[in-house]
Amino acid sequence: MTFADLGLSPKVLSAVIDAGYTQPTPIQAGAIPHALAGKDVLGIAQTGTGKTASFVLPMLTRLERGRARARMPRTLILEPTRELAAQVEENFIKYGKNHRLNIALLIGGVSFDDQERKLERGADVLIATPGRMLDHFERGKLLLTGVEILVIDEADRMLDMGFIPDIERICKLIPFTRQTLFFSATMPPEITRLTQQFLQAPVRVEVSKPATTAANITQRLVKSGSKPWAKRERLRNLIRSEGDGLKNAIIFCNRKSEVATLFRSLVRHEFDAGALHGDMDQRARMTMLENFRKGNLKLLVASDVAARGLDIPDVSHVFNFDVPTHAEDYVHRIGRTGRAGRSGKAFTLVTRADEKYVTGIEKLIGQEIEWFDGDLSTLTVEDEANERPSRRGRAPKQREEDSRRRERREQARQQPPQKEESAHSERTREQKPSSRRHSEEKDAHPPVGFGDDIPDFMKVPGKV
């Protein structure tokens, strides 16, 4: 089957050809003809399957008739995160390059005024996160009575993030004569209930069983000691052992605070890393993402919320620094690699406390995940020790590396500040407020001989 068989308009077809796509993906082949026919669609598909184009392309075709009126958008797409919303906008720009459509993006972290001006001009396509959209609605800047097509994307994620009451409210504000295109990677009971309430005789298009992982992703469990420093060391060794095969990677943590700590630690160990978490402002997140996408950054440490649905083609590796507590998150995380048929690798660090979560994941994906170098029963006493290995006991190679690093640091201290610094060192400095510097150095170089017995007052940094 080709795109020409799906019934898309010539303008859309030409943009698809320019984008370099020749064959529709299964979700596109299944959903587009029904969406063009004006039917409600329930698409069960993960990100990475081409599902964005499966609603953007038919919407563009249908929008060719009619025009927008002030404050009355013609279509509305709801996304759980700002990044996803921005990506959908990019898709509209890419595939809509032969159209003259007004697109408005309503997301948090951006000024209300600019968004209001766009709404005032009349939006053909309104892409929004639920909270920001309702804010505009409550300010009286938005009328939803003209919406002809409603898209609810990543519904299971909306559920995780507590957006379902907002979604229900929005659905009730839009005329029931609308067409609804609804997408979710999994179908938990709350989502099924939502579809029963708000979709009318939907055509169900399911491209893979809920929560299956792609066959082209090599998955491995990696035993690790449970202390944070032990996990960080394990991760570093793992990254190094992958060598040139590691083109770029996303490293997932369960908590925002862990994202920040791991990011700082990686930079300190001279890895080319950046961070993405929900507390960063929109501009910083976008810049970080853009750098990663362009290949200016090799490792991206991220939380689930920040990374959900990111369209980053060709990520070679995913590392789960923490085992996700929700099994579905595992599927989403590792789905960042092995996209569009490429091969990818996904490593998950597992400590003794994580066993039950691993069992949950294996149950969900219906397969056992292989261990990288032995299961948890092969953890050694040192792996589980409370103290870091003393540097006296380190291998000669490691000692040499440490001493080289010490020397470099000494030199850096003695040199006057350079005028021009690399982006890398700038990033390092930006993320290292002086108040944290002491604890970070402590982290990289544990005290020799005293171990944890050094009284805290002795660890205060001296002035250089």
Ligand code: AMP
């Ligand atoms: P999505 O599932 O929408 O996040 O899309 C995943 C990736 O597949 C994106 O990088 C798209 O640009 C790409 N893509 C979408 N449709 C096709 C297609 N028909 N053929 C090849 N790649 C595609």
